[in-house]
Amino acid sequence: MTSDPTPVTASATRSSLDLAGGALSGKAGGDMTSKGPSSVDPDLTVAALDAPPTVSPSPTRRRLMVGALAALGTSAAVVGAARPVSAAPEERPNLPTDDDVTLLMQAMRLELTARDLYRAALSSASSDLATVIGVIGDNHGAYAEAIAGDTGLSANQIGRDDDLFDALEGDFTSAGSFPLAAHTLEQTAVATHKELLERYESADAVELTGSIMLAEARHATVLADVAGVSDLAIVFATTEAPLSIDGGA
């Protein structure tokens, strides 16, 4: 099953073209030229991940994906593979099912990792950005707590994804690379939650995920501005592919 493109095909297409052309190059020292469109064919993603990079892939992106894959203990199977069809609303249970809890646990781990990355970024943040970084980091912590409340999982027991954290810590603690690294992380989180949302069976999981991923889309918009990005094909689009998360039915 392939993911559908973003609803605004014009933007998505332009996003791909502009990114391929290096729309972000030279802005805040970042390089996001290897980014794909917001939603990609899982088969293509597998191939892209397995194949050697051909167009100077972004270190941040690569490290993010590699770290995520390793940490989440998955093979190259991507989120879309063997994705079940969402339950119809009248069939949706209110509380998260066992499969939902498995997926939400991964989402919680992503949120805890993001929280810790922003906390690490505070050490090198300018006073102008400290509030933004602090709030966004706290927001991710709140998302993890909300998931814990919904599932009964303990955030302390789940913990962050150390491999992903280690892979991104350098970019987050460097003032020069922080904006784009953080923007990439937020966009990846949006894409990942969107993919998960389609797999959840319960209304609670869908509702909670919707409120989280939309807030993260706002984070991404702010961070794009911090990074000096004004290309609407990037500002308005989900420019990252989802992380690979295994579990559920």
Next chain:
Amino acid sequence: MKPLTPAARRLLSSDLGRARVSRRDALRTGGVAVTLGALVAACGEDRGGLTEPGRVGNFPVQTDLPNYGVDQTVLLRTASSLEYLALEVYGTAAELDIVPATLAPIADEVVANHQAIAEQMVELTESVGGEPYECPNPWFMDRLVGPWLEAVSNDESSEEMAADVADFATTLENIAAAAHQSLAVLGETGEISRAHIEAATLEVRHASYMAILDNGSENYISPAILGEEVTFDERGAIQIFAIPARFNQVSQIEVRAGPPDENGVRESFLLTTPAENSFIYNELGSCSA
């Protein structure tokens, strides 16, 4: 005086002569009668008559309100009506030449995005066997956009008008996103839920970027997140932020417009996500776009 006859004397001295009805007797007898009457009435059947509260004077015959059902088609028709509402607002602003300078660089893109979402909602409506609705939501047009436009038309300068348009556009993006966020949960299929959440994602990006274009980094984070008070700007308008809350909200949003009154207060408008009173029910049919 003529003396009483023996017969008359006997009559007066007898019980019969003292048989005047006392007040106590009257109450006792009356109570028994009322109790028996109530008992008989309560046991009766087919008493008939009107059961509605009484009304005085001439009045039209009351008719029951129609009870329209809400299904997937209704929700999708409502979603498309909101997108056409946004297109109507942007179109009107362009027609009146009051698009704020801050939004000018993104106006075409935003309009194109709403057009694309509207068309997608129309397609989904058709895919579930419904009749598409390709007009602005009449409930919101009559009760929100119309009065808002009237307030804006009373602004004293084109700069004030443009500022009001910027506030309203940002708020409209926020509430449209909230509507799609709510509808995503109700999506009957994965395709419909995904379409709603993608629309919501795009529209929160619109809203956040508009807030940033309006006032730069000052509008990044709402003070409410930090536990501080959200104040009015120097125009007396409610400040709008790129990140207004930790979680994306679906609650109503207030926006102000028009000239301030003698106390410096502008007219308030409340934007809400669609509900029973603003759904585009199937019985409403299509519209003449």
